[in-house]
Structures are given as structure tokens and as C-alpha cells.
Amino acid sequence: MGTAVIYGTSVAALRAAANIGKLGHRVYIINEGRYLGDRPSQLLYRKPRTICNTCLRFVLRRMPHVEIIHNASITGYEKKNGGFRVKVHYRESDVNERKCIECDRCLETGLIRAYRRPMGGNAYLVDWDKVSDPSALEGACPTGALNPRPAEKDLEIDAGAVLLSPDCTPEDDAALADFGYGKAPDVVKVTEIERWFSGTGPELEAFVRPSDGRVPDKVAYIVTPGLKGRDLSVGFEPFVNALENALSVKRLKEDIEITFFVRDLLLYGKGQWELLKKGLSKGIKIKRVDDIDVQGLEISWDGKSSEFDMIVLSPSSRPPERNRRVSEIFGLQLDERGYLVTKEDEPIETEIPGIFVLGEAAGHLTYIESLNDGAAAALRASRFLGEPEVKGQSLPPLLDIKEVDEPRTTVHLCKCALGDLDVDEVVRRIGEIDTVRSVKVSEFLCLEEGLKGLRETATDGETSRIVLAACSPWERGLFLQNKLRSFGFPISLTDIAEVRDMGVFPHAGEPAEAVVEKVIDLVKLSIEKIKFSLPYDQPLEGIVRRAVVIGNCIAAYKAALEITERGIEVLLLDPSEEDEVLASSSGKELLKAFKKGIGEKGIKVYKPAEIISVDGFVGHYRVSFRADGEDHDVEVGAIVIAGAGRKELPSELKELSHPGMVSFERYDGRTGEKGVTFFLPGVLSAGSRSTFTREGIGEVLRRATELKESNREIPVRVLYLDTPVFGKYADLEARARKAGVEFIPYWHEPGPSFAVDGETIKISYYDDRTGEKKELVTSILVPYPVIRPDISVSKRLSELLGLEIDDDGFFYYREDPYEEINAKLAPNDLGTNGIFLTGFAKAQKDLEGLIVDSEASAFEASVVLSKEKQPPQSGWVVSYTDFRKCAGCGFCVDACTYDARFIDPERKVAVVREILCQGCGACEAACPSGAAKLRVMNAKSLLSVVDKIT
Amino acid sequence: MDKFEPKILGFFCNWCTSSAADLAGTSRLHYPPNVRPIRVWCSGTVDTSYVIRGFLEDADAVVVGGCHPADCHYINGNYKARRRIKLLKTIFETLGLGEDRIYLKWISASEGVKFVREMTKITEETRAKGKSPLAGRWDI
Structure with a gap:
């Protein structure tokens, strides 16, 4: 199974x-x-x-x-x-994706449409309305990817x-008519603007009004959730998406006036408040409204109204x-x-x-x-899938590639790549290039016949370099190179000449001679690139299959359990004397269950454990710590940091001493004539970015609702900055409002202040909607405690591991989904240095978030520790040092972003830790003595490329 | 007389600018064939000697293409390229060698259109400037 x-x-x-x-x-x-x-x-x-x-x-x-x-x-x-x-x-499918090589030949039938995706290749679909006889499709595809009769x-x-x-399911366009969509041409969706920018990046020429092609001066963004009877809770970070979009518009033209209309900010993800502040600093205006009315391009709210040049909607979804x-x-x-x-x-x-x-x-x-x-x-x-079916492919040992005097290159030419060019002419010209011993032509290099040819070349005992004159690495090139490796030929002695995607396709209509000239140069430069390369396989390094989890967050306990489950030994170091971080009171039972599991599995837990030192790198960390009065020293392959936290009062209240102030946990339901005010300290409290969880907000909302329902006569208020209550928490908010709980939004700069006023507490704040200074008086003030990272623990770990922390003590990581790390779908991984962040180490999360996060990082840590030997991330592309030339100056050590180089204290030369090397070549450019080199495509070959093609 | 066709050397990083070139190709966009694209791992590995050698060896312009600032696949390789190219341009300017023939462009993997536009522009500009006077000047 x-x-x-x-x-x-x-x-x-x-x-x-x-x-x-x-x-x-x-x-x-x-x-x-x-x-x-x-x-x-x-x-x-x-x-x-x-x-x-x-x-x-x-x-x-x-x-x-x-x-x-x-x-x-x-x-x-x-x-x-x-x-x-x-x-x-x-x-x-009309088209078998695994067979399709995107050659576009099927388009000649006029029956097929190509969808050029902004990123990553094309999709081809048959236009069935045009097909009267499917046999017209037969033979239209040279690789047999097209299915005439699906x-x-x-x-x-x-x-x-x-x-x-x-x-x-996206929100219906028809429903967006509430905001004038479909009525006025200049009301557009934010996703539409993104599509205008798609492929080109943001460009002012693309940001124009559909009606007259003019760049708008005054733009309104409407974030629809919560407005016009819409559920506030349904939308994928609609405010953040719109804000990002508005910021890119601002970058194009600073004086475009931008105003946002939003019900609630719904800022929850890490770094989102910084984004808001950035928006404000760029002059973007944010209007928080209960509802608005749109007529044409005129927006009315709170008795005011304004005309805009363009309206951009950030819709919800269903x-x-x-x-x-x-x-x-x-x-x-x-x-x-x-x-x-x-x-x-x-x-x-x-x-x-x-x-x-x-x-x-x-x-x-x-x-x-x-x-x-x-x-x-x-x-x-x-856990339900048993043993994996697919075992890692075992590669044959490298062939012994002999070199007599100079490289003997075989060029494999793929006809698919050449389009209409004269194949014989190209073959003749390539044959004239130095070091080329033979040119082989295949109809399609990536299909059976082509691969057979590659196998013959790889094993002919004569060829010492192979150039694949074909498409591009991401298309079929890497596939072909890996095929060659599977025949025993070293990848380091192969290169892809991108004659199709960089030579033929983009120069359609140019004189054939010019295109042939370019194609020949592309092949030449590939030949030169690998001329001085050595036969070389990807290095493998052994790793210690043991992990350490550090933290007092519930995620630490869960992660430790999960990693153990995958057959990897785990130690749990809890650096804090404080209680575990739970996100909310409902986590208590779960924690108990996890602790029981930890006991049963025999996972060693040290609490409190003082971390003394951490040395090493992925696969080989040495962690020293002190616990129970003893010093311990342990070798591990990966480190999972779950963070340590402590509960405290919001900093605004630290000076306040009044019997009417009761912390949320101790609050017993007492009331007073002037009512009860729950204080959600807000994500920006005391410079802090995120200090409570959605679950915490849920608890406050529940409590406030109960209180109001049983004490109708007294005011119950929630003083808040933002309630990111999308998802299931939105119902709690709606219920609270219905029960008559007053919601008092305050603006964050400056935040609210609290003072003793006899029997009562006086709260001064700036109204979030109007900006007016206001005051209110309450008998009871119930602040929700903030859980802060234990800054001393965070600092210590950040120093030992060289990780950055923010002002609050959360570890910095790239949660921004626009960043590449997420495109690779691994937000917990800090670039495979064997250190994983989870749970409270990163940001405030609710209980579900902590648990899910701990599982995600446990998974990633387990993958790193799953094999006894691991290759570097960059595969065969790693650097090395020519020790005869190395002066030990350390320039390369400074240039390396990945700590992959260090100076050997005895030999005084730079040594490479291959498993950390990402193959960027920064060391090579930094080295003044020509000692630091990449194994493939190094300075010598690049200079030779320059010589040959200019 | 035939129109002067410049020879332009491009050092494009693997992850962004070369991918943009691929995208331009697979999207069947069109640009003049004068650019000789050399795929390097990172713009930060492009040594100034490659650029200088390119000019001495007959290139009429050299383009270095990398990821946008803060978007480098190798975290900060593009900043290394930026410093290096800036320095080289200053030297070229001081010595009157034609710093305007050295280009540094940030073109991300999704910007196939931008790649095409930049390559077209650079080709046209270089065509207008004519042959680079540095070709073969091994004496300087």
C-alpha cells in the first residue's frame, strides 16, 4: 500500500x-x-x-x-x-506532458493552442471546436505526445x-458588481494587475486604465472581505496581497495617490506589520471602514465620498x-x-x-x-504507506575517461532544436571546430533513438567530452545529463548548448547565416566550458543520524516525537525553567500526551539545559550543554530549534497598579459599574511584532461574549488593534458583536495609555477610524498576557548558531512566500545547513499552527537525516582549492556565503567543506592567486570561452 | 555596405537571467542574435578579467546579468557583481576606454520580456556606437 x-x-x-x-x-x-x-x-x-x-x-x-x-x-x-x-x-489528456517537448510543431495544424505560462513552460491543448476529423491530428506531433482521440x-x-x-473557488465576478466590477471598465481585480505585470515584471506602461490607456493618478484599493455583507473570514491574505501590489505600483510612480478601504487588516503572518508600516511610510492611506458604497468610480464611506481614476479590488474566495x-x-x-x-x-x-x-x-x-x-x-x-516502492537509483561507477593529448568531444545535435536551419550545414560547421571528433544527429535526443545514441557515445571509450546541442537545462538538458551519468559518464564532462531556446527560437525571421553563426558559437562555448573540467562525481558525505531539539514550546515535544518515529535518535533540550509554551490553555492535555509519548519512546529530556557551545555543520554538529549539574557533549546531524518563551503583562501596563486590573488568566468574572475592558495588546505593542495568537483572540472573544450575555447592563469592551480572525475565529467575533460587546479599535502610533482614576482606570487612545484622541473609563481592565520569546535563550542560540533574531527574540526566517525558498516549498529549512526552525522560534502561532509546524519541520529534518551519506545541495558543482597556489589569505573564506571554506590552521590553506558548498563560484572570483576553483566551468574555461567566441 | 553587426558577450547567471533567456525562447519572443549568452552559476563569479578579455578579443559590448538585488539565488552574489562591475566601469571611464559598453542588468527568471527588451536595446545602442576600439589592443 x-x-x-x-x-x-x-x-x-x-x-x-x-x-x-x-x-x-x-x-x-x-x-x-x-x-x-x-x-x-x-x-x-x-x-x-x-x-x-x-x-x-x-x-x-x-x-x-x-x-x-x-x-x-x-x-x-x-x-x-x-x-x-x-x-x-x-x-x-490531449497532450502527454512527459512526452511533449514543446517544439510547437503541432501548432502548424491550427488545431492546437499553446498556453504560454508566465513561469515554467507551455501547456498545449487541442481546440476541439475546430477539430472535425481527429485524424487531422495524427502525425501532428513528432514525439507521439498528442492524443487525437482522448x-x-x-x-x-x-x-x-x-x-x-x-x-x-474564486468569488463570482457577478457578485463583485457590488463594487462596480463589470460596470465601469476601470474597476479591476488585483489578480488582473498581476497578470498585466506577468512576464514583464511591474512596468508603468502596463499599469494603465483599461478605458483610456492612461496611467491613473488616484487609485483606490478595496479589500472586499467584510464589506457589503461579505464574510470577513474568507480570503487568502487579501489585504497583504493588495498591499504588495500597491507597493509595486508606488515603486513605478511615487506620486500615484493610493487609498485602501478595508474592514479589518487581517495581518497575521510574520513581517506583515512591517509591510503595513512600509506602505504607510510610502504615503499609502488606509481607511478602515464598516462599509462602503461604490458608484462608477466614486466611493462613499462614513458620510464622505471621493472620486478615483481607478478602483482595484482584492476579492475574497469561496x-x-x-x-x-x-x-x-x-x-x-x-x-x-x-x-x-x-x-x-x-x-x-x-x-x-x-x-x-x-x-x-x-x-x-x-x-x-x-x-x-x-x-x-x-x-x-x-505512516499509512508502508515501505517506499521507489528506491533511490543506484548509479554505476564512473567510467575511466582517458585523455591522450586533448579532449575529444562528441557533439549530439538534436534536430528538434534546429527548427528550419540547414542541418547538414550546421553539422559541417560543428565538425570543423577543434577537438570535435564526431557530430551525431538525432531526430529527438530525448527519445529512445536519441538516448540509444547517447549510451553508445558514453561507452565508446573514445569520447572524453559530450556536448548536447539541444534545448535548455530545465527543459530536457538536465534529464539528458543525468542519463549520461546513468551510463557511467561523468556529468562534469558534459554540457548543454542551448541551441534551441537561446539560438533558434528567439531569432525566428533573422537571416539564416546569423542564426547558424550563433548556433555554432553556442556549441563552441559549451565545448570550451568543459575543456578543462575533470571527471568528477558528486561528493557524498557521511552524516550523524541523530538530532537535537531545543525549546520549551509544545512544538519541541511534538517534533522530538515525530523525528523519533522515523527511526532517528533525538535529544530534547529545554533551555528554560519556565512552563512550556502552549499557545492557549487547550494545549495542556496535548502536552501531557506528548510527554507520555516521550517517556515511552525513551527520548532523553534535559530541563533546564544550558547550551554551552555548538560547533560544526550539517551532518556533524557538536552540541555541549550543562544539565542536572553535569556537562554533556553530543554529536548530531541536525538541530531543530523550537524556541523558548515566557508569559508577561503587556509593557504598557507594567507601571500600572490598580485593583481593577486583573490578568486574563486570573480573571474571575468580576464586574463594575463602568464595565469591563478586555485589552488585546496588539501586534505592535511596545515595538513588538506579534505577541498573541489567533487562538488567544478566540479565548478573549469567547470570554467577553459570555460576560456580556450574563451581564447585559454593563458595558463589555474589547480594546484592540487588529483582530486577524479569519477562518473559524471569525464566528466568535460575529457572536461577540451580536451579543453587544463593543469593539474599540485603536491606532498604534502612539498606542493607548492607562492611568489610575480613583476607583476606575482611564484609557486614552487614538481612534483607529477617525484619528481623534479619545478616552474611556473602565472599572475592570483585563489584559491578555503576551507570550514573549525568552530573549536570553534566543540571543544565546543566535550567537552560537550565527542566526539572526528580531527585536522580540523570534528567529528571522524567510516566511515571505514570494521568496524563492518557498517556491521550493521548504519554509522551515534555513538553506540545508541542518538547522530547522519550528513553532515558537519563528513567530506566534495558534495551537494548530504549532503542531502542524512542528510536523513540517520534523519531516524536513528527517529527510536530511534519512540517509547515511548525503551529497551537497548543488550536486556535482563544488569548488576546490589548488593547494600549490593557495596563500592562505582567507579572501575566499570571506567571500563564501555558506561557510563552506575555512583556513586549515596547520597547513595554512583554504579547505572546502564540500557538503556546504553551493557552487556559486564567489570564492573563485575572490581568490587573488587562482587557487580557489570550481570543479566545472572555472576561470580557465571561461576565459577560453571568451577567446573562442569573440 | 552591410550594416555593422556588433558582437556582444553576455555572462548570465544560471538562476535568473539565463532562465529569462530560456523563457524568452520557449515563449517564442524575438531579439537580435548578436548576443552570445554564457551561462555562469552566479553573476558573483564573473571576474573582471573575463570582461576585459572579452573586449580585447573583439567584443563590442559585455553584459552581466544577475538576479534582482535581494533576490540572489546565492544570497549576495549579485552584490559582489555590482561592486566589481562598478569598479571596472570607473576604471574604464577614467582611462577613457568606453565604460558605456559594459552593462549590468538584473533580469529575473520570469522577465522573459525584459530580457528581450534589454538585449534589443543593447544591440541597437552598440550598433550605433560602432566597433569597439579596444579589440585587439593587447598593448594597453
Whole structure:
């Protein structure tokens, strides 16, 4: 039962697929769309421009055991042999993606349309309306990827686990007419602007009014959730997305006046407050409104109104329409909004063991929460999948490549790459190049006949360099290079001449001689690039299969358990004497259960443990610590930091002493004539970025509602800055408002101040909507405590590990989903240096968030520790030192961003830790003596390239 | 007389600018064939000697292409390139060698259109400037 079925192409689904695939299990992704990316999902609500499908396609393409079935839906399932038999109905794809080489020849029939995706290649679909006779499609594709008669088919898959994550449904365009969409041409959606920018990056020429092509001077952004009767809770970070977009518009033209209309800010992710502050500093105006009215391009709110040049909508989305069908098939509950319900207090899990609900199917999550959901679901599902089916490919030893005098190069020319060029002419010209011993031509290098040719060349005993004159690395090039390696030929002695994507395709219509000239130069430069390379395989380094988890967060306990579960020894170091960080009181029971598990598994827990030193690098860290009066010293391969925290009063109240002030935990329901005010200290309290959790807000809302319901006559207030209560917490807010709890939003600069006023407490604050200074008097003040990172622990760890922390003591990491690290779907990994952040180390999270996060990072740490030997991330591209030339100056050590170089204290030369090297070549450029070099494509070869082609 | 066709040397980083070039190709965008693209791992590995050698060896312009600032695949390689190229341009300017023939461009993997525009512009500008006077001047 090593197979997993994943329904949907949401970010959570794709990340789960990548992770389960990584473990070697077979995965079927059931995609309702015609190609990957056809269906709208959370991905599209983020910036479609910068989310790099290339990486994702690359990840999935590298795993042939991850299969995507398009035009498909699940029609039924039954329990069978301890697993599930999943019934799938699908229509065969028009185009087999694995066979398609994007040569565009099928377009000549005029029956096929190419969808040029802004990132990562094209999708081809048959325009069936135009096809009267399918036989016209026969022979249109040279590789047989085109299916002239796609059939409707049924498939039964025996699976050990089923992961359900249908994609969300976008808000109807018709409904957006509330804001003038579809009525006035200059009312557009933020995703539309992103599409205007797509492919070009933000450009002022692209940012124009659809009606008259003029760059607008005055733009309004409307964040629709919460307005015009909309649910506040449904949207994928709509404010943040719109703000990002507005900031890129501001960068294009600073004096464009931008005003936001929002119900609530809904800032929850880390760094989002910084984004807001950045927006404010750039002059973006934020109007928080209860509702607005839009007529044409005129917006009215709070009795005011203003005319704009353009209105940009950041819409909400709806729960996946497919959820209903899924709930019927699998007998799962839907909540009143239409989300699939997970088990009480158990995210991802359903009542049926082995069936999981994740990502946007289960509720509105932030992008990072969705990604973590995917990783955590992969980990949970893997327990139902048994032994992986796909074992790592074992590669043959490298062939002994003999070199007599100079390299003997064989050039493999792919006709697909040459288009209309005269093949004989190109072959003749290549044959004239120095060192070329033979030129071989294949119709398609990546198909059977071409690969056969490659095998012959690799093993002919004569060839010492192979140049693949074909498409590009991301297209088929790397595939071909890996094929050559599988025949025993060193990849370091091969190169891809990108004659198609850099030579032929972009120069259509140019004189043939000029194009041939360029093609020849491309081949020449590839030949020169590898002329001085050495036969070299990717290095492997042994690693210590043991991990240490550091922290007093509940995530630390969970992560320790999960890593142990995967057969890796774990030590848990709790650096704090304080109680564990739980996110909310409901975590107590869970923590108890985790501690019991830890006892049963025999995981050693040290509390309090003082970390004395950490040395080493991924695979080989040495951690020294003191606990129970003894010094310990342990060698580990990976370190998981879960953070340490402590509870305290909001700093605004530290000076205040009054019997009417009771902390939330001690609050016993007492009231007074002037009412009760709950104080949510706000994410910016005392310069702090995020000091309480959504769950904490939930607790306050619940308590305030109960209080108001039983004490109708006295005022109950919530003084707050922002209530990021999307998802299930939104209902609590609605209930509180209905019960009559007053919500008092304050503005953060300056924040509220508190003073004793006889029997009562006087609160002064600036009204968030009007900016007016206001005061209120309350009998009882109930502040919600903030849980802060234990700054001394954070500081110590940051010094020992060289990690950055923010002012609060949270560790800095790239949670920004626009960053590349997330495109690679690994937000917990700090660039594979073997250190993983989780839970409270990163930011405030609610209990679910902490648990899911701990599983996601446990997964990633386990992957690093899963094998006894690991290659560097960059594979065969690593640097080395020519010791004869090295002066030991250390320039390369300073230039290296990855600590991959150090000066050997005895020999006084620079030594490379290959497993850390990423192969960028910065050391080579920095080295004044020519001693630091890349193994492939080094200075000598590049200079020789320059010589040969200019 | 035939129009002067300049020879332009491009050092493009693997992750951003070279990918943009690929994208331009797979999207069937069009630019003049004068640029000889050399895929390097990172713009931070481009030594000034490659640029100088390029000019001496007949190149009429040299373009270094990397990831946008703060977006480098190798974290800060593009800043290294920026410092190096800035320095080289200053030297070229001081010695009157034509610093305007050295280009540094940030083109991300999604900016196929930008790649095309920049390459077209650089080709046109270089065509207008004519042959680089540095070609073959090993004596300087």
C-alpha cells in the first residue's frame, strides 16, 4: 500500500505530493483541470507573477513516480485490504506532458493552442471546436505526445492514504458588481494587475486604465472581505496581497495617490506589520471602514465620498465547490461555510484513519500555514504507506575517461532544436571546430533513438567530452545529463548548448547565416566550458543520524516525537525553567500526551539545559550543554530549534497598579459599574511584532461574549488593534458583536495609555477610524498576557548558531512566500545547513499552527537525516582549492556565503567543506592567486570561452 | 555596405537571467542574435578579467546579468557583481576606454520580456556606437 492519492492542486496538495514523492512512495495527483495551474487556487491569490512554477514542475518532473491525472475527479472509494480503493474518472489528456517537448510543431495544424505560462513552460491543448476529423491530428506531433482521440476512462487506485485538498473557488465576478466590477471598465481585480505585470515584471506602461490607456493618478484599493455583507473570514491574505501590489505600483510612480478601504487588516503572518508600516511610510492611506458604497468610480464611506481614476479590488474566495461532493463520497462533515471538517483538536486528521483534509479545503489559511499543512499531511500519510516502492537509483561507477593529448568531444545535435536551419550545414560547421571528433544527429535526443545514441557515445571509450546541442537545462538538458551519468559518464564532462531556446527560437525571421553563426558559437562555448573540467562525481558525505531539539514550546515535544518515529535518535533540550509554551490553555492535555509519548519512546529530556557551545555543520554538529549539574557533549546531524518563551503583562501596563486590573488568566468574572475592558495588546505593542495568537483572540472573544450575555447592563469592551480572525475565529467575533460587546479599535502610533482614576482606570487612545484622541473609563481592565520569546535563550542560540533574531527574540526566517525558498516549498529549512526552525522560534502561532509546524519541520529534518551519506545541495558543482597556489589569505573564506571554506590552521590553506558548498563560484572570483576553483566551468574555461567566441 | 553587426558577450547567471533567456525562447519572443549568452552559476563569479578579455578579443559590448538585488539565488552574489562591475566601469571611464559598453542588468527568471527588451536595446545602442576600439589592443 505504498501509494497515496491526492485530490486537488492546491499549494498544500502539491507540497504534500512533493514530500511524499521524496520519500519514494507512488503518488497520484487527481487534477480537475486540464493542466497544472488551470484551476484557480490559493497560488493565484498570491502573486502569480512571482510564484515560480519552474521549481515545482522541476521537483515533480524529477519524480516519475508522482503522476498527475488531468481532467479527473474521484467518483467513489471503498476500504480494501487495510487501505482504500479509490475510483477515479478522467478524460485522457490531449497532450502527454512527459512526452511533449514543446517544439510547437503541432501548432502548424491550427488545431492546437499553446498556453504560454508566465513561469515554467507551455501547456498545449487541442481546440476541439475546430477539430472535425481527429485524424487531422495524427502525425501532428513528432514525439507521439498528442492524443487525437482522448477517451473517457475509469481507474481504480489502491492507496494507503488519501489526501483531500480541492482548490478553492474564486468569488463570482457577478457578485463583485457590488463594487462596480463589470460596470465601469476601470474597476479591476488585483489578480488582473498581476497578470498585466506577468512576464514583464511591474512596468508603468502596463499599469494603465483599461478605458483610456492612461496611467491613473488616484487609485483606490478595496479589500472586499467584510464589506457589503461579505464574510470577513474568507480570503487568502487579501489585504497583504493588495498591499504588495500597491507597493509595486508606488515603486513605478511615487506620486500615484493610493487609498485602501478595508474592514479589518487581517495581518497575521510574520513581517506583515512591517509591510503595513512600509506602505504607510510610502504615503499609502488606509481607511478602515464598516462599509462602503461604490458608484462608477466614486466611493462613499462614513458620510464622505471621493472620486478615483481607478478602483482595484482584492476579492475574497469561496470554499471549494468540490468539497460537497468530497464530503458525500467520503462521508465527511462540512461546516456551515462549506469547509471539510477535521477531527476535534486534530488538524488535517479526519474520522477515517488514512484520510486527510488539508489546505484550502479545510478553511482559510495563510500561505505558510497551507504549505505547512502539506508537509504535515505528508508526514501523517506516510505512516499509512508502508515501505517506499521507489528506491533511490543506484548509479554505476564512473567510467575511466582517458585523455591522450586533448579532449575529444562528441557533439549530439538534436534536430528538434534546429527548427528550419540547414542541418547538414550546421553539422559541417560543428565538425570543423577543434577537438570535435564526431557530430551525431538525432531526430529527438530525448527519445529512445536519441538516448540509444547517447549510451553508445558514453561507452565508446573514445569520447572524453559530450556536448548536447539541444534545448535548455530545465527543459530536457538536465534529464539528458543525468542519463549520461546513468551510463557511467561523468556529468562534469558534459554540457548543454542551448541551441534551441537561446539560438533558434528567439531569432525566428533573422537571416539564416546569423542564426547558424550563433548556433555554432553556442556549441563552441559549451565545448570550451568543459575543456578543462575533470571527471568528477558528486561528493557524498557521511552524516550523524541523530538530532537535537531545543525549546520549551509544545512544538519541541511534538517534533522530538515525530523525528523519533522515523527511526532517528533525538535529544530534547529545554533551555528554560519556565512552563512550556502552549499557545492557549487547550494545549495542556496535548502536552501531557506528548510527554507520555516521550517517556515511552525513551527520548532523553534535559530541563533546564544550558547550551554551552555548538560547533560544526550539517551532518556533524557538536552540541555541549550543562544539565542536572553535569556537562554533556553530543554529536548530531541536525538541530531543530523550537524556541523558548515566557508569559508577561503587556509593557504598557507594567507601571500600572490598580485593583481593577486583573490578568486574563486570573480573571474571575468580576464586574463594575463602568464595565469591563478586555485589552488585546496588539501586534505592535511596545515595538513588538506579534505577541498573541489567533487562538488567544478566540479565548478573549469567547470570554467577553459570555460576560456580556450574563451581564447585559454593563458595558463589555474589547480594546484592540487588529483582530486577524479569519477562518473559524471569525464566528466568535460575529457572536461577540451580536451579543453587544463593543469593539474599540485603536491606532498604534502612539498606542493607548492607562492611568489610575480613583476607583476606575482611564484609557486614552487614538481612534483607529477617525484619528481623534479619545478616552474611556473602565472599572475592570483585563489584559491578555503576551507570550514573549525568552530573549536570553534566543540571543544565546543566535550567537552560537550565527542566526539572526528580531527585536522580540523570534528567529528571522524567510516566511515571505514570494521568496524563492518557498517556491521550493521548504519554509522551515534555513538553506540545508541542518538547522530547522519550528513553532515558537519563528513567530506566534495558534495551537494548530504549532503542531502542524512542528510536523513540517520534523519531516524536513528527517529527510536530511534519512540517509547515511548525503551529497551537497548543488550536486556535482563544488569548488576546490589548488593547494600549490593557495596563500592562505582567507579572501575566499570571506567571500563564501555558506561557510563552506575555512583556513586549515596547520597547513595554512583554504579547505572546502564540500557538503556546504553551493557552487556559486564567489570564492573563485575572490581568490587573488587562482587557487580557489570550481570543479566545472572555472576561470580557465571561461576565459577560453571568451577567446573562442569573440 | 552591410550594416555593422556588433558582437556582444553576455555572462548570465544560471538562476535568473539565463532562465529569462530560456523563457524568452520557449515563449517564442524575438531579439537580435548578436548576443552570445554564457551561462555562469552566479553573476558573483564573473571576474573582471573575463570582461576585459572579452573586449580585447573583439567584443563590442559585455553584459552581466544577475538576479534582482535581494533576490540572489546565492544570497549576495549579485552584490559582489555590482561592486566589481562598478569598479571596472570607473576604471574604464577614467582611462577613457568606453565604460558605456559594459552593462549590468538584473533580469529575473520570469522577465522573459525584459530580457528581450534589454538585449534589443543593447544591440541597437552598440550598433550605433560602432566597433569597439579596444579589440585587439593587447598593448594597453
